[in-house]
Amino acid sequence: MYGSHRTPQDRPARRTRHLAVAVLAAAAGLLATGCAGATPVATQLNPQAVAGQAAQTVAKHLKISPAPGTVNANPSAGITVSALDGFRVTKVTVRTGGDPVTGSLSSDGKTWHSTWALDVAQSYTVIAAGTDSQGHPVTATSTFRTLTPGQSFQTEIYEGLDATYGVGMPIMLTFDQPITNKAAVERSLQITTSKPVIGAWYWDGDEALDFRPRDYWPADTTVTLDGHLDGVEGASGVFGTQDLTQTFDIGQSLIAVASTTAHHTLIYVDGKLKYDWPISTGRTTMPTPDGTYLTVNKGNPVRMIGGTKGTPGYYDELVNWAVRFTFSGDYYHSAPWSVVDQGVTNVSHGCVNLPPADAEIYYKMAVPGDPITITNSPKGGDWDDGWTEWFLDWSQYLAGSATHMAVEAGPDGSTFVSPSSLPADTATAPVGTSVPDNYLAG
Template identity: 75%
Template sequence: MRRRLPAAALAAAVCLLAAACQSSTPAAIQLNPTSVAPKSAQAAAKYLAITPAPGTKDANPADGITVSARNGGKLGNVSVHTSGGAVTGSLSGGDHWHSTWTLDTGQSYTVTATGTDAQGHPVTSTSTFTTLTPSTAFHTSIYEGQGATYGVGMPIMLSFDHPITNKAAVERSLQVTTSKPVIGAWYWDGSQELYFRPRDYWPAYTTVSFTGHLNGVEGAPGVYGVHDLTQTFSIGQSVIAVASTTDYHTLIYVGGQVQYNWPISTGRTTMPTPDGTYLTVEKSNPVRMIGGTKGTAGYYNELVNWAVRFTYSGDYYHSAPWSVVDQGTTNVSHGCVNLPPEDAQIYYNMAIPGDPITITNSPKGGNWDDGWTQWFLGWSQFLQGSATHMAVEAGPSGSKFVSPSSLPADTATAPVGTSTAGNYFAG
């Protein structure tokens, strides 16, 4: 016989059943929106610190931009917005980012850094600041012309309109890109002239691009660069002249091989052609040459053809039809290298600025800065003129500073591969 349960008991059983069903399905929990929302700017700065700080006025552009993760934060990405030059940088150690070059002067920047806090929550930190506008600026010029072609000895030559005392900072702002691998170095000639020269002569037919990231570099206390500088030029074929003042001949190497051997007459005993490895500076046809004292036997005023200059003081390779009888046997010139007219014309037509010319066996030594005399110095001497004392490895992807001790051995030989150290001493 089936008995009916009282209504109250039935209701209680239904409630128990419902409770049992509910306990097997988790109830939804309303999350706190602030636990996943980005941190406030102040909170984000606790984990991602940007220097210069937000609102900074007159920031030093030489210091660049630094972003660092701290307090357990992780750095992800850094972007910089500015109307000035683009800003690049790199991460080191995974938690430190620094701009590659100095910043522009008198410019506004907004830096945005993203990452995570110590709990892995996303954070974004920003800083908007301006760099100082200097009261004193230095300007830089480069000798090489855009798209021009030069000889294998040609140095990159920079001039500054203010003395530079922070020379290492200037060197570090310079980049050389070459179509063929090159080892070289920077050399300061005083405080306003800076040269880059390869360890050995440039490889023929190399394209060279120079970039000076000079805007924002503090070249001396309170003196800043205010512009960048770029130039691209080419190296032509290898044309190298070597003249012996005692053998009375000059050899002309083209592409590394002797192509011509010409008789010459160099400076007489009282006016010897000075020793040294020079570079061709300019050429003209004709050139008016004036020397001596007017009214005396040594005075001359002549138009000279096929003249290629290699010293500022007035030494040339040039045509000298008047001394053909002495060429190959006797030195009778006023310091120039006299050539037969047809040979002088051949050399003139080949010569471009930067072609090496070496004078040997002279009783007179060459003078530094009497022409482009960077090849007077051997490689180790040239390195000593760098403020960083570092060599430069350049190639298609740019250049970097390296320790000289890390370089491969130099296998180039004089006169076609490089110059001889101490070549400017009297023979």
């Protein structure tokens, strides 16, 4: 009958890992042939000799930014190569002792830009190959160094390496400094999934950023986050100084729905109703709050403390098969003392009381991130009392993104797309997604 408890369990520590990215292919050497009478002659062309043009003239038409000799380039701006006046860019090579640099060339050959921010405090040499208006090969080179920031930010991810989570689990990032250039940070993050996923990023204040799918994750999905954060300017003058990568798994679909009026919980496994168990939820004075929550952690046993020591109603008990879903102390747990009330009336202090055998079954299946929905309660749920990302519907979640863009992820990585371009959402509650406004009082 216990609920709304203080426990000694703390939220697990978050960890960072350094990112390695793919290498761009090197540019080829530049040779051209010409004619002298009937005899072909091979002539090497370079910025000092391109159809009689001086190096300074070539540089004006094949421009590299940052410019040669720059010693404090802003790494968040990346590298840009631009061709003007009939010139075209054909290939760009970047040499550095830091992370390899990739980039993309525009379809018209006029512009090449690096994909991610550059590393801080790092030297780069850029060799740009192209052609002039007559098709002669040209090259331009820039060697520069990025700035060493006076201030930096660090990023941690909640998910552990190779761990398994439930289908509701968000990717949760925290920053040790307030982030104001939020869109830049979002755009530095790439998600790779073994199955196609549509989702979005959501800022919960200035130091917490979460990714949530539009609907629950597909079961048995492998997820990798690559945060290209080294060199990103998260706030004015505050730069990321290391990348972040993590891989984890989404396991089976385990969905629990508890009705405070029907006094039963339905348990869906991989999309099918598997169990219907009697329960007792919070009594009238301590109702279990409505909302779609996620399992946070579990313990067997868990020490539950409620009330004030020395006053009526105080308790300090060990409770078995306990799965937590709010930070304030609500659990699905075994309650042999209330079996007679389960399925009939509500007598707990806020928890969901289960018959011991049923509580054990659920406990052994549960992992962090499994959705738990409480319905028909006279009390509404509180934002951030647990992992409450599924309190929000899709449009509300999108509104929390600095880019206001959706993310399409798959085996080849992720891209930002307009929400209006997405296919219609066909997922249905409770097994595919959450119900809008589920946290409101019944």
